[in-house]
Amino acid sequence: MANVGRYIERNPGIRAAGLESTVQFNGAKDCLFVVSLEEEAEDRIRALCRRSRPKPAKRTPKLPTHQIGDILNNQNPGLFAELQNKFRENMFHKKPGLGEARETKSKPSYVTNLSHTFGQITQSDCKDSLYSIILPPKPAEQVNREYGEFHDKHIISHNHYFPAEQINRRYSKPFNRFNTFGIPPTLDPSGIKMKHCLEEGEEHLKIVKKPQKDIEDRTKGPLGKKYSWYPYQIPENITFGLTLPREIDVRSLLEYTSPSIKSEKLAIAVSHLNMLRKLLQERDDFNMNQVISALGKKDPEGHRQLQLDEVIKVLHKLSIPADAEKIRNAASHFQLFVDEGCCSEKVKYEELCDLLSILKSLPSIGSITPLPKRVRTSKLRKRRPFNRT
Secondary structure, X not given: OOOOOOOOOOOOOOOOOOOOOOOOOXXXXXXXXXXXXXXXXHHHHHHHHHHXXXXXXXXXXXXOOOOHHHHHOOOOOOHHHHHHHHHHHHHHOOOOOOOOOOOOOOOOOOOOOOOOOOOOOOOOOOOOOHHXXXXXXXXXXXXXXXXXXXXXXXXXXXXXXXXXXOOOOOOXXXXXXXXXXXXXXXXXXXXXXXXXXXXXXXXOOOOOOHHHHHHHHHHOOOOOOOOOOOOOOOOOOOOOOOOOOOOOOHHHHHHOOOOOHHHHHHHHHHHHHHHHHHHHHHOOOOOHHXXXXXXXXXXXXXXXXXXXXXXXXXXXXXXXXXXXXXXXXXXXXXXXXXXXXXOOOEEEHHHHHHHHOOOOOOXXXXXXXXXXXXXXXHHOOXXXXXXXX
């Protein structure tokens, strides 16, 4: 109703189809009729009954059949006795008189409410129009009041706005680009089509399909053969997984150089510590107490122990390029871990800061190239390197 008066009817002078009738027009209310299927069927049946019923004919006159001998005879009652008997019957047993059919001169059978239009054409400026009866006009004040009370500038039932209200008020959920749109394909939920595809062909044509054979191997075990969940043959000499390099090789035994991989990792870790110590020495604005205080804030319990990941994060925030793996190898060698290898593994961060500080020297490393335990040192002999010149 908010848009009443804004639009003009396209064809205001169009007339209704049908013939005009001479019946006096009483208003648009008389033209509103409701016809149901039961009433229409009853009307047609009554019309057929009226057609098939014979018209009543004129009554024949009653001729006198009594003679003077019959009247004087005492055996037969007289006319007075008949009238007396009829009077008594009408007094005690009343019967309604028979009616006569009368022609009503109604409308023909081909004239119905659906084939003809009855009444007069209403004027376009008539106040008693059909639109005004169904939806009576409202004043502007009532329209604005109902609009403010019930609409609240948002049509909830249709979930959209008026054309003048195209504003994103975020009433709906945000758009999810991962949703699936479009018409779903015609799939077979029962799996009959897939079953037909996996069946063997006819007319002496046998098509061997790999998915079909795989399903048969997994579900149907032949007689006398062990049922196996995995139908493929695995060689017995195959090795699964990755092979680890040996801790010592022939060249290291002959030349007596770097026999252990662990010693190489330790040497790399110690060189990384020396690189960090030299880098921190060149920084003028650096103080090791700042690192210790920053790590102490991460330790609310005050045990002077933290996880290595948290220590590395703090060092990275302070622009110290520490490598986690190399720091772990160095801390493990100097025994700075508590519960090493467990879930509650922690590192003593104050002693780790002493390793990074240039004011304190590194502790003694000891033999950096120990021989593995699996090698028998009694059989090893120190050999001089080959002279290749």
